[in-house]
Amino acid sequence: MGGVSTSHVLLGLLCAGPQHGYELKKAHDERLPRAKPLAFGQVYATLGRLERDGLVAQTGQDREGGPDRTSYALTDAGRQRLDEWLAAVEPPAPYVSSTLFAKVVVSLLASGAAAATDYLIAQRAAHVARLRELTAVKTARDASAGDVVAADYAIAHLDADLRWLQTTLARVTDLHQEVIT
Amino acid sequence: MKPATLVRLAAGGGRTDALRMAFTAASAVLAAVVLLAAATVGAVPELGDPGDGSAAWNTRYSSPLIAEPGLRPGVVMTLLLLAVPVLFLAGQSIRFGSPARDRRLAALRLAGATPGQAVLLAAAETATAALLGSLLGTGVFLALRVLLDHPEADGRRPLPTDVLPGIAAFVLVLLLVPVLAGLIGAFLLRRVIITPLGVVRRTRSRKPRLWPGVLILAGVFVPFVIRPLGEFLAHAGGSTGRDLSIAGAFVVVLLAVVGVVVGTGWISYTGGRLLHRFGRRPAVLLAGRHLMADPWNGSRTLSALLAALVIGAGVLGYRAYMVTQFAASDAADRLSADGGEGYGAENSFYLNSVDLVRVAVAVGVVVAAAGIMVALAEGIVTRRRTYAALVAAGVPRRVLGESLAWQTLTPLVPAVLVALTVGLSLVRGVAQEATAGGGGTCDGTEAQCADLTSPYWHLSPEVTLAVPVPLGQLAVLGGAALLVMLLVVGVGLIFLRRSTDLDELRIA
Amino acid sequence: MTALLTGTGLYRSYGPTPALRGLDISVAAGEIVAVTGPSGCGKSTLLHCLAGILRTDAGEVRYRDQDIGLWSEAARSRLRRTDFGVLFQFGQLVPELTAAENVALPLLLAGSGRREARKSATLWLGRFGVGDLADQLPGAMSGGQQQRCAVARALVTEPRVLFADEPTGALDVLTGEQVLTEIVHVAREQGTSVVLVTHEPRIAAYADREVALRDGVLDPTGLGLGLGA
Numbered sequence: 001m002g003g004v005s006t007s008h009v010l011l012g013l014l015c016a017g018p019q020h021g022y023e024l025k026k027a028h029d030e031r032l033p034r035a036k037p038l039a040f041g042q043v044y045a046t047l048g049r050l051e052r053d054g055l056v057a058q059t060g061q062d063r064e065g066g067p068d069r070t071s072y073a074l075t076d077a078g079r080q081r082l083d084e085w086l087a088a089v090e091p092p093a094p095y096v097s098s099t100l101f102a103k104v105v106v107s108l109l110a111s112g113a114a115a116a117t118d119y120l121i122a123q124r125a126a127h128v129a130r131l132r133e134l135t136a137v138k139t140a141r142d143a144s145a146g147d148v149v150a151a152d153y154a155i156a157h158l159d160a161d162l163r164w165l166q167t168t169l170a171r172v173t174d175l176h177q178e179v180i181t
Numbered sequence: 182m183k184p185a186t187l188v189r190l191a192a193g194g195g196r197t198d199a200l201r202m203a204f205t206a207a208s209a210v211l212a213a214v215v216l217l218a219a220a221t222v223g224a225v226p227e228l229g230d231p232g233d234g235s236a237a238w239n240t241r242y243s244s245p246l247i248a249e250p251g252l253r254p255g256v257v258m259t260l261l262l263l264a265v266p267v268l269f270l271a272g273q274s275i276r277f278g279s280p281a282r283d284r285r286l287a288a289l290r291l292a293g294a295t296p297g298q299a300v301l302l303a304a305a306e307t308a309t310a311a312l313l314g315s316l317l318g319t320g321v322f323l324a325l326r327v328l329l330d331h332p333e334a335d336g337r338r339p340l341p342t343d344v345l346p347g348i349a350a351f352v353l354v355l356l357l358v359p360v361l362a363g364l365i366g367a368f369l370l371r372r373v374i375i376t377p378l379g380v381v382r383r384t385r386s387r388k389p390r391l392w393p394g395v396l397i398l399a400g401v402f403v404p405f406v407i408r409p410l411g412e413f414l415a416h417a418g419g420s421t422g423r424d425l426s427i428a429g430a431f432v433v434v435l436l437a438v439v440g441v442v443v444g445t446g447w448i449s450y451t452g453g454r455l456l457h458r459f460g461r462r463p464a465v466l467l468a469g470r471h472l473m474a475d476p477w478n479g480s481r482t483l484s485a486l487l488a489a490l491v492i493g494a495g496v497l498g499y500r501a502y503m504v505t506q507f508a509a510s511d512a513a514d515r516l517s518a519d520g521g522e523g524y525g526a527e528n529s530f531y532l533n534s535v536d537l538v539r540v541a542v543a544v545g546v547v548v549a550a551a552g553i554m555v556a557l558a559e560g561i562v563t564r565r566r567t568y569a570a571l572v573a574a575g576v577p578r579r580v581l582g583e584s585l586a587w588q589t590l591t592p593l594v595p596a597v598l599v600a601l602t603v604g605l606s607l608v609r610g611v612a613q614e615a616t617a618g619g620g621g622t623c624d625g626t627e628a629q630c631a632d633l634t635s636p637y638w639h640l641s642p643e644v645t646l647a648v649p650v651p652l653g654q655l656a657v658l659g660g661a662a663l664l665v666m667l668l669v670v671g672v673g674l675i676f677l678r679r680s681t682d683l684d685e686l687r688i689a
Numbered sequence: 690m691t692a693l694l695t696g697t698g699l700y701r702s703y704g705p706t707p708a709l710r711g712l713d714i715s716v717a718a719g720e721i722v723a724v725t726g727p728s729g730c731g732k733s734t735l736l737h738c739l740a741g742i743l744r745t746d747a748g749e750v751r752y753r754d755q756d757i758g759l760w761s762e763a764a765r766s767r768l769r770r771t772d773f774g775v776l777f778q779f780g781q782l783v784p785e786l787t788a789a790e791n792v793a794l795p796l797l798l799a800g801s802g803r804r805e806a807r808k809s810a811t812l813w814l815g816r817f818g819v820g821d822l823a824d825q826l827p828g829a830m831s832g833g834q835q836q837r838c839a840v841a842r843a844l845v846t847e848p849r850v851l852f853a854d855e856p857t858g859a860l861d862v863l864t865g866e867q868v869l870t871e872i873v874h875v876a877r878e879q880g881t882s883v884v885l886v887t888h889e890p891r892i893a894a895y896a897d898r899e900v901a902l903r904d905g906v907l908d909p910t911g912l913g914l915g916l917g918a
Contacts, residue, residue: 121910128890128899135894139873159891463797466790467783474785474826570781573742574843575770576798577763 006038007046011055011074011082018059018073021047034134034150047072055081100161104168105179113176117169124165131158197278197562198285202310204274204555209314209358210321211267211548216354217322219260220346222253243337246537255534259541266545268365269485270552275307275366277559282306283370300370304363311362315355393444394451396436397599437603441491445483445596449476452591464580468587476592478560482552483592486662487600489545493658494604496542500535501651506615513618513644546662554669557589558676565680572681581681582674589670590663597659605655616645693718693882694739694850698748701734708734710905711748716850719880721873723896725887731905732886733854739884740773740852741765752850770795774843774851774881778858781839782827788814789823792842799846813841817871833864840868844875850882857892869895 013019013027021043028038050056055078059071074082100123107116137143138151168175225239225247242248246256286299294302330342453472456465561568568581623630625637692715701709708731716722716739724732737743739750741757742765749756752772757765769775782791792810797803814820817837819830827835836856843851853872857865873895876883885896893899901908 124910128894131890131894132896132899139870139895141874155891155894162890461803463794466794466797467786470783470785470790564784566780567783570775570777571783571794572766573737573740573769573777574775574781574795575766575768575773576794577766580798 005085006042007050007055008082008085010043010046010050011078011085014056014072014074014078015082018071020069020071022069024072031146032150033147034154050078054078100164104172105175108172108176108179113172116172116176120165120169120172124162127158127162127165131155131162134158197281198306200558200562201274201277201279201282202306204277205271205307205310205362206314206317208267208271208274208551209311209362210318212264212271212358213315213318213354214322214325215260215263215267216357217319217346217350219257219264220350220354221341221344222247222256222260224344224346224350225253225341226344241337241343242341243333243335243339244533246534247339247341252534256537259538263541263544263548266485266489266548266552268361269482270548270555271311271362272365272369273482273552273555273559275362276369277555278562279369280563300367303370304367307366308359308363312355312359315358318358319351319355390447393440394447396440397444397448397603399433399437399440437599437606441484441487441596441600441603443484445480445487445592446476448596448599449480449483449592452595456587456591462580462583463576464583465587467581467584468591471584471588472591475560478556482549482556483596485552486546486549487596489542489549490597490600490658490662491604493539493542493546494601494655496535496538497651497654497658498605498648500532500539500654502615502648503532503535505646505648506617509615509617509644509646512646513642516618516642516644542658543661547665550662550665550669553589553666554672557585557669557673561585561673561676561680568677568681578678578681581677585673585677586670589666589673593666594663597662601655601659605650614645614647616643618643691718692716693720693753694884695751696735696739696745696748697751699735699738699745699750700747701731701738701743701745707905709738709745712902712906714739714900714907716882716884718849718882719876720898721876721883721885721896723885723887723893723899724902725890725893725899726902726908728888730902730908732888732902734905735902736852736854736884736886740775740850741768742775770798771846772849774846774848776839776843776851776853776856778855779832779835782835782842784827787824787826788819788830788838791827791838792845795842795846809845810841813845814838816875817841817868833860833868836860836864836868837871840872844872844881847879848881850884851876852884852886854886855888856885857887865892 009028009032010024013024013031016027019027021040024047025038025040025043028043029035047056051058051072055075056072057075059073061070103119104116107119134151134155138148138155140147143151225242238245238248239250240248246252282303286294286302289302290296290299326342326345329340330338332338449472453469453474453476456469457473458469460466460469571581572578621638623635623638625635629635629637695713695715697713699709699712699714700707710731712731712735714722714724714735724735726732734743738745741750741752741760744758749758751757752768757768760768775781782788783794786794789807789810792813793801793803793806796806796809801809811820811823814823814837817840819834819837819841822830822834822838827838830838836859840856843853851872856872857869860868869892872883875881883896885892887893901910
C-alpha cells in the first residue's frame with residue numbers, strides 16, 4: 001500500500017462536525033486502530049494545507065485549554081474533494097513493490113539459494129507470530145467491530161504473504177537458476 | 182461407447198459397488214436355480230393323456246407330485262411363485278449403495294457421457310453381475326442334480342434328477358435373468374436424474390398414509406366379530422345372511438392382507454413414533470428417529486416377508502382344516518354301518534402337497550429375509566461416516582448395535598403377529614368347523630323312501646368337529662421368521678463393526 | 690503448565706505406508722495447539738491417536754499421566770465420551786435426529802434424563818447462535834449451522850480436551866471464523882485444551898502454539914518443504 005492520504009482521512013473525520021487538531025488526532029487513532037498513529041505536527045501541517053486550498057475553514061478559537069485550539073470545519077469544496085476521492089477506484093496493485101519480494105531476489109543474487117531459504121524461513125516465523133497476535137486481538141472478548149475489521153485487513157495480507165512465502169520456498173531453486181544465468 | 186469401455190466402466194468401482202455386484206449375482210444364482218428347477222419339472226416326460234388317471238403316471242418317481250401329470254403344473258407354478266421373493270431380493274440388491282454409484286455416474290456425465298449412456302452403464306453393471314450369477318446358478322443347479330440324485334431301492338427317484346431341461350430352457354434362463362436384472366436396474370433409476378453436477382433424487386419423503394393401518398387393524402379385529410355377527414345374521418336373515426357375513430369377512434381379511442403388504446411403511450413409521458415417544462435409552466431414540474425418517478427403507482422386502490407369512494399362516498390354517506376334515510370323515514365312516522375306507526389312504530398325499538407349499542413358504546421367508554439383510558446392510562454402509570464419527574465421539578458400538586436391532590425388530594414383531602393373524606383369519610373366516618357324514622341311502626321302493634323316518638333309510642351320522650387353531654405351528658412359523666430376522670440383525674452387526682472401523686473417517 | 694496430554698515416539702502406519710514416524714507432542718491444560726502441515730503429512734492420524742480413536746503401533750499416549758494405549762476399547766470409548774470432545778469437518782450429525790437430539794445424545798449416553806439433556810442441549814445450541822434451530826433436522830440447515838450444532842455436541846459434556854479436525858474446512862471464510870472464535874471463547878472460559886488440525890496458517894493462528902508436521906515427523910521450519918501448500 002502506498003501512503004494513505006492523511007488529508008482525505010481528515011476531511012472525512014470533519015464530516016462529524018467542526019473539530020480542532022487534538023480532537024482530530026484522537027478520532028483518527030480511534031477509528032483506524034491498527035494504523036500508524038498520527039503525529040500532532042502532521043495534523044497541523046495538513047490542516048494548514050487544506051485551509052490554504054479552501055477545503056476547510058476556521059470556525060472559531062477556544063482559548064480555555066491552551067494556545068492551539070482552533071476549530072476547523074469542512075467547506076463545500078472540501079466535501080466535493082472528499083466525495084471525489086471516495087468514489088475513485090484504487091488501481092489494484094499497479095506495481096509489485098514489496099520489500100519481501102525484492103529481498104528474496106537480491107538474496108539469491110548476492111548470497112545463493114541457502115541464504116534465501118534461511119531468510120524465507122525466518123520471515124515466515126515472523127509472519128506467523130504477527131498473524132497469531134492479530135488473531136488474538138480479534139478473538140478477545142472485548143474486541144470492537146473496528147478492531148476486528150482492522151485485524152481482518154492485516155490478517156488477509158499476512159495470509160497472502162504467507163502463501164507466497166510457502167510457494168516461493170518450493171520454487172527457490174528454479175528461481176536461483178534463472179537469476180544466476 | 183465401445184462395449185469394452187462399457188464393461189470396464191461398469192465393473193470399476195469401490196467396495197460398495199463390489200458388494201452390490203455380489204448381492205446381485207447371489208440373487209441371480211437363486212433365480213437361475215429356481216427357474217431351472219421349474220423347467221426340469223416341466224421337462225418330466227408325459228407317458229400318456231393326463232385324463233387317463235393313474236395309467237398316465239410316470240412311475241419312475243416316488244413322489245406323486247412329480248409322477249402325476251395333473252399335479253406337475255402346480256409344482257411348476259409354486260416354483261415360479263418362489264421367483265417372486267427372489268425378484269424382491271434382486272431389486273433390493275440392485276439398489277444397494279446406489280447413491281454412491283449414482284455420484285460416480287454423475288462424474289461420468291461431467292466427463293461427457295450422455296444421460297442414456299449413464300443409465301446404460303448402470304444397467305450394464307447390473308446385467309453383468311446377473312449374468313455371472315446365472316452362470317454360477319446353472320453350475321449350482323447341475324451340482325444339485327448330482328448331489329440330490331438318490332434312487333430308492335426300487336429304482337424310483339424322489340426328484341426328477343434324471344431329466345434335464347432342454348437347451349432352449351438353459352439359454353432362456355441365462356438370458357432372461359441378466360436382461361430382467363438390467364431392466365430392473367434401469368427402472369430403479371426412474372426417480373433419479375443424473376446431471377453432470379450431481380444427482381437429483383425424487384425421493385418418497387411423504388409420511389406413510391393412514392389407510393393401510395386402518396385395514397390392518399380391521400383385519401386383526403374382524404375375526405373376533407365374525408362368528409357373533411354370522412350367528413346374528415343367520416338368525417335374522419337365514420342362510421343368505423350367513424353367506425353374506427362370511428363373504429364380508431373374507432373381503433375384510435383380503436383387504437387386511439393388502440394392508441399388511443402395502444402398510445409396512447405405516448408399521449415402521451408408527452413403530453418409530455412409539456419408540457421415540459416412550460423410549461428412554463439413546464439406542465431406542467436413534468432407532469425411533471431412523472424409522473420415522475425413512476420408513477420405506479426395505480419396506481418392499483418386508484412386504485415380501487409378510488406376504489410369505491400370510492400365505493404360510495393360511496396354509497397352516499388350511500392344513501388344520503384338512504386334518505380336521507379327515508378326522509371327521511374317519512369318525513363318520515366308523516360310525517356308519519358300511520364302514521368304508523373313506524379317504525384315509527389318500528390323506529397323507531394331500532397333506533404332503535400342502536407341506537410342499539409349506540417348504541416354499543419357508544424358502545420365501547428366507548429369501549425375503551435376505552432382502553431385508555441387504556436393505557439393512559445398505560443403510561449401514563451409506564451411513565458409515567456418521568457411525569464412524571459417533572464411535573469416534575465415544576458412542577459405544579453396543580449402543581449402535583442395539584439401535585440397529587430395535588430398528589429392525591420393532592416393525593417386524595407386530596407385523597409378523599398381524600400377518601399370522603390375518604393369514605389364519607383368511608381360512609378361518611371361511612371354515613371354523615369341518616363336517617362329514619350325513620346323508621343316507623334308501624334301499625326301499627320309491628314310496629317307501631318318501632318317508633324319511635321309514636326304516637328303509639340308512640342315515641349316516643353327521644360328524645362336526647371344530648377346526649383347532651394350529652397355535653403351535655403358527656408359533657413355530659412366527660418364531661422361525663423372527664429367528665431368521667435375528668440372524669439378519671447379526672449379519673447387520675458384522676457390517677456395523679466393519680463400517681465403524683475408524684479408517685472410515687479418512688474417507689470423506 | 691504441566692502437560693495434560695502427551696504423545697511420545699508415536700508411530701502408526703496404514704499397511705506399508707507409515708503416517709506417523711516417531712513423533713513427540715504435548716498439550717498443556719487450557720492450551721490451544723494447532724497441528725499443521727500439507728495434506729498427507731499425518732496430522733489427522735496424530736489427532737486420532739491422541740484422542741484414543743486409533744491405537745498407535747509404537748509409542749505411548751498419556752492423558753493425565755495414564756497410558757491410554759493400554760486401555761480397552763470400551764474404556765477409551767468412555768474417555769472420549771466424558772473427557773474428550775471430537776469435531777470433524779462434516780458428516781458427524783445423525784441425519785434423523787433433530788439438532789437438540791444430536792446435542793443431547795452424549796448426555797443421554799452418560800445417563801442424563803431426557804428432559805434435562807434437552808435443556809442443556811438447547812442452552813448450548815443457543816450459545817452457538819443456533820438455539821432457534823433446536824427442532825430442525827440437520828438436512829434442513831446450512832453447513833455453518835450444522836457445524837455449530839456439531840461444536841455444541843462436542844462441547845456439551847464440557848470436555849477437558851477438544852479435538853478438531855479441519856473444523857472449518859467445509860465452511861466459508863466468515864462462518865469459519867465465527868465458529869472458531871466461538872470455540873476459542875468457550876475453551877478460554879472453561880480451560881479446555883484444543884488440538885486443532887488444519888492446513889491453513891490463518892486458522893492455525895487461532896492457537897497459542899503451532900506444531901508443524903511433515904511426512905509423519907515434526908517439521909521445525911513449519912513450511913512443509915517439497916510438498917507445496
